[in-house]
Amino acid sequence: MKVTIAGAGRLGTQIAQVLAAAHNDVTLVDSDEDRVAELEGHLPLRMVAGDASDPSLLEQAGVLTCDLVIATTGSDEENLVISLLAKRQFAVPRVAARVNDAENAWLFDQRWGVDVAVPAATPLISLIEEATGATDTVALLRLSKAGVEVIETAITHESRAVGRTLGEIALPAGTVVATVIRDGQPTVPGPEMRLKPGDELLLVSHAATEQEIHAAFQ
Incomplete structure (x- = not known):
């Protein structure tokens, strides 16, 4: 599975690490060049520095051939824009987005290109299960292909x-x-x-x- 994750904060980095460890092709994007430099070489995945809400940057990150995009930035506005671009402009089959502010949850639906909206408090493994569509036992992610x-x-x-x-x-x-x-x-x-x-x-x-x-x- 080819995955692009926007946001290299704690959550995005954890998701990227889990999916990469299971032999998925993962690209992690963040606008903070220092953060990208800090993580580069320490994770078994591709790092890209730049604004994931910029279509040209998303294309550079390889989103045209992605199976899944996950928007995990700390900004609901950015996550919605990234989701909309991924779904409408690049026709990504599955798009998941983190909802930071519960009051904005109503926005995270198909109108904005979001297939899976995940509240910020969702446990890591549950979030990955929801995002990838791989559901199994609680607190356990099975990736059958891997x-x-x-x-x-x-x-x-x-x-x-x-x-x-x-x-x-x-x-x-x-x-x-x-x-x-x-x-x-x-x-x-x-x-x-x-x-x-x-x-x-x-x-x-x-x-x-x-x-x-x-x-x-x-």
């Missing part, structure tokens, strides 16, 4: 994994930690990374269940 499952777990003060390195944690067979998100920043971790409360982990597995993953960390 043959993998992406599972999210968070480290709290009560988690038994606190203070331990990833190398010290026995993971189910066929499971890898795709990224650790700490203070809003995604990191491709090594076995020496020591887990802290507040860390969010995204794991890719060919066989493990959500319960097995949580048991390893909680």
Whole structure:
């Protein structure tokens, strides 16, 4: 699946990381050149600097051949413009947009090119399920073409994994930690990374269940 994501904030970056880890072709667009430079080379995807509400920039990002566009900027106005352009000008099959202000939710419909409107408080995995049209069990994203499952777990003060390195944690067979998100920043971790409360982990597995993953960390 080819995906363009507008907005490299915490949410957009997390979605991009999950979809890229599942072997999708992902392009992440942000108008902040410093943010793009910060993420470039640290994520397995393409970064593009520029305003995603500019049709020429969207075309440069490859939206003409996209299967999915996700607008996750912090501005409802920008998300609507991006959605409208994606659907009306570039005929993207599926468009999802984040609703930052609940009072604007009524605008996020087919008139603005939005197939899926997602409230800001929606959990990450649920948002991805809604956006991609891949629905399965709660808190679990299955991407059948990739043959993998992406599972999210968070480290709290009560988690038994606190203070331990990833190398010290026995993971189910066929499971890898795709990224650790700490203070809003995604990191491709090594076995020496020591887990802290507040860390969010995204794991890719060919066989493990959500319960097995949580048991390893909680």
